[in-house]
Amino acid sequence: MAINAKELPLGKVFTPDFRFEIPSFQRAYIWKASNVLQLVSDLHEACKTPDTPYFLGSLILVRAGGTKFEVIDGQQRLVSLSIVIAALRDLEKDPEWMRLLDALIVEPGDKLRGIRNEPRLTLRERDAAFFREYVQEGNLEALFDLTDEDLSSTAQRNIMVNTKAAYDALERFSDDERHTFASYLVNGVTLVIVTTDDLDGAHRIFDVMNMRGLPLTPSDVFKARATSGLKPAEIDAYATRWDDVMDPLGDDPRETEEFFSFLHMAITHKPATGKLIEDFLADVVQPHVANGTVPSFVDRVLAPYATAWRIIGHPNDTVLSAAVRDRLEALGDYPGHEWKPVAMWALVNSFRKLGQPELSPFAQRGSHSRREAVTESSLGLHDRQRLEELLAALERVTGVDTLNRTPSIDRRGHAAAAIRDLDKGYPVRLVRGLAVTPDDRAGALVRLHGEMQGDEELVRLLLIRANEQRAESRIARPRRLSALPIMPLDANDDASWSAWSQEDHDYWMYRLGNMALVQGSADQLDGIEAYDRRRDRMLLRADSRRYPLTRQLTDFAECTPAMIRHRQEETIRLIADYWEIRYDESHADLTRQDVEQLAKDAGATVGKTGRGSQRVTIAQVVKAGLLIPGETLVWERPRKGERWMVTVTDHGKFRLEDGSEYSSPTAAARAAAGGRASGGLDVWKRTSDGRKLSDIWKEYRQNH
Structure with a gap:
């Protein structure tokens, strides 16, 4: 059994010398957003001392022929590094930087040298196509538009959530900071690559490194x-x-x-x-x-x-x-x-x-x-x-x-x-x-008023604080506790939401007022659109009813913008009271102040803001003039002989040929194909110029 070990910078690892494959017997990708955010934070701090390398551990590989290697240990780090690089690439505006970042995760290929265009890392069969399509090939806009209904595994959900988290974290950097970060990632982050030709030998190496032959602590x-x-x-x-x-x-x-x-x-x-x-x-x-x-x-x-x-x-x-x-x-x-x-x-x-x-x-x-x-x-x-x-x-x-x-x-x-x-x-x-400080306090209150998409753990934490402040005591938590939206992402034609404008729906969708703590998993409301059914499902379990702001839903027969606004204001007041940031030095109630004035008061503390990975809506793109009411889009499947058309409405929806209207491209695609579609940004193209919606959505995100 030949064993080789060498320390390499990441820029020498993500090259044609290594094609990484995750064997089918390996566990799925399990890292959470907190793991990825910690990695980004650690690397951001490390890059401030560029002459000091950042050691990211070892990879244990089995040679599978040529430059192909099966990954025995290191999958979580390789996938997470690819996600971070994909986010850097998507945030980049300089074509040369985009090309260089892209080449780290996708081999551009070279016909002269016989090198194929392919991803440097291939996941297990169940998740490989998903990871390649949405992350490695630069289709993050379509990834941000997906919902849990579009995912077929927990690993895919982790990939989606972690990519959003990495994108949001890196978006807050300036262009120069991202360039410094990317350069350090390539040159300063090192890995020890341990390779062998024998799978059993690789497992023995893994066992020795992790069980018996531990170095001194x-x-x-x-x-x-x-x-x-x-x-x-x-x-x-x-x-x-x-x-x-x-x-x-x-x-x-x-x-x-x-x-x-x-x-x-x-x-x-x-x-x-x-x-x-x-x-x-x-x-x-x-x-x-x-x-x-x-x-x-x-x-x-x-x-x-x-x-x-x-x-x-x-x-x-x-x-x-x-x-x-x-x-x-x-x-x-x-x-x-x-x-x-x-x-x-x-x-x-x-x-x-x-x-x-x-x-x-x-x-x-x-x-x-x-x-x-x-x-x-x-x-x-x-x-x-x-x-x-x-x-x-x-x-x-x-x-x-x-x-x-x-x-x-x-x-x-x-x-x-x-x-x-x-x-x-x-x-x-x-x-x-x-x-x-007053700036810290104002910045926190501005954040409480804002959208929280992609911050699921933070939303859960904030709602726990608000509910316990309302109850004036700690509340025993069930083993699984989720923060779920009261409104569905796509209301479509359900009568419960007939009074809602698309603008109001989009404004409140990702704010605290639209969220409630519920016992159980995050997918328990999937496919339920009507307010009364969503409310009853949220209140089904006794552990959910322990939380006053969840139990409060029993008092509302309908969900209106006024109700969500009331919940938002009450939740913010409760959290501000808990942290004692509600009043300023003159005892003025800051929770009742104008948010724009608070943001102005916070100054630089609020930091650079942007859309992040927040879902872009049809209505927003129409308002920006990137789609024109009345124009048509087409989805064609030539091999199956299928073709569907939608028309852009003046109130920001897609109307199918049967007259039904949908507030997201994915919902329209799913309805057209009888529930067999996901990733609507990839399938619809503008008939006037053939441009994909994902490109239009990305243009909106960059400019707004």
Whole structure:
């Protein structure tokens, strides 16, 4: 079994030297939007130091002939990198940059050299055509127009959602920032390529790398250096003590690295530089070795902070007060982790005996051991009010930063500044890293008023906050909880929506007022258009009725623009009250102010805005003059002898030849073909010039 391993930059990986294929026995693409957004955030931060490579792990490949390789390990990263590159390409206006980005994910081909035009990565058979058509071949506009009904697998939904998330994140960059990001992606991101000719050998390599032959973790390195400075009589005792402290944290290397990175920040007040082992050894371990204080470090720093880390991961398993548990649970809802070092500091500095071996803060159910009697008091709690005030301020700034899409590097800066001021003994209200400025507050309120398409997890989080504020208590959550739209995406001719103009429908479709929390999956309303049936389905389960803003739907026999507006205003007020951002310094109610004035007040904090991946509608394209009422479009299937025509109406719909009207190209295509169609932007062409709707939609997105 020949094994070859070499480290290559991404620009040398996405070349004709490698044609990646995902074998059928591999699992599907499972990364979520949060994973892709974290990758974009990490790379955006890394590209600010272009001389420092960003190592993205290893790919384990089996040679399948020529330059074709089956991917045994690395599918999630390869697919996600392709998605990020496709989004960069679609946002690009310079033809040369577009060509270069396109060549990273699709081999342009060379007849002279016998190189075929084909994608560099081929997914499993079920999803390969979907990924190629919509992502690799640059058809994102049609992808953004799809609904869950058009998808045949969970992997396809992940591809669609993640592509929207990557597009929206990268759209907020300036052109220069995207060029810098793309250059770093190609030249600064590296992978170790491990290849073999034997499938069994590849699995053995995977097993060794992931199960048995693990390299030393940061904890192993730090323990070895720390214990090297101990007296012989202390080494065994404190090596064991170190293991007793660290073992409960688990063996996930990423979790361990994150813990030590945040511990480094809590001690030094410095954000991470990407050189964890080097920095932690120099700034933390070595001074204790030099001063002979390693035992004190293990007992008084490592142990309490490791215990705090476990508490913030499982607050409801502890003996802490309901107020503290609830606040830590709420912080755990946010996608970023930059709040964790501040929460760790708060717990360690509020419980004097945290980390002592015989005082576990975790409730021992069904046990009669000494630990069962542990309480907040026996853990040495002091100044409960300050702890609760600090956690409330931490969640407030975390929520506002999340809404304002504050970059992770800035959020880490906030955390470091907060710990620095806390260590100086500042009152919580004067801690800079926990402050919400007037610009931050206005920016968050503007975001609450706006469209939230593509931010499904954020919408769910915001609705949880609003409902719990309305209920004045935390609400037990079902295992699966979705934020679902009250109005359907395509109302078509259902009488429930006869009073709605297309403009009103499009305006409210992706705003908070049109969303409700419902137990169960996100697809449970698929195919249901009538308001009363959608409402009854939402209220079917008892867990859905726990949420006041969902239960409120029982009070409305019809869904009107006034009803959705009322829900929008109430939801925003509840969230603003929860985060205490409703009133300004003169006690003026900002939730009642004009949104444009709020945006003006927010200034640069709101940042660059655009349409992102929001679905473009026929009405918007008509209003922009890119489609003309009365003109016709055609969909032809010559091999099947099928041909359909639609006419553009003056109120922004497509009218089929039978007189039925539809508010989206896909709905019209599905109706024409008897439910057998999806991707309407790809099938309809303007009869006057043969131009595809996807090209017209892309022109609208770029110019509006």
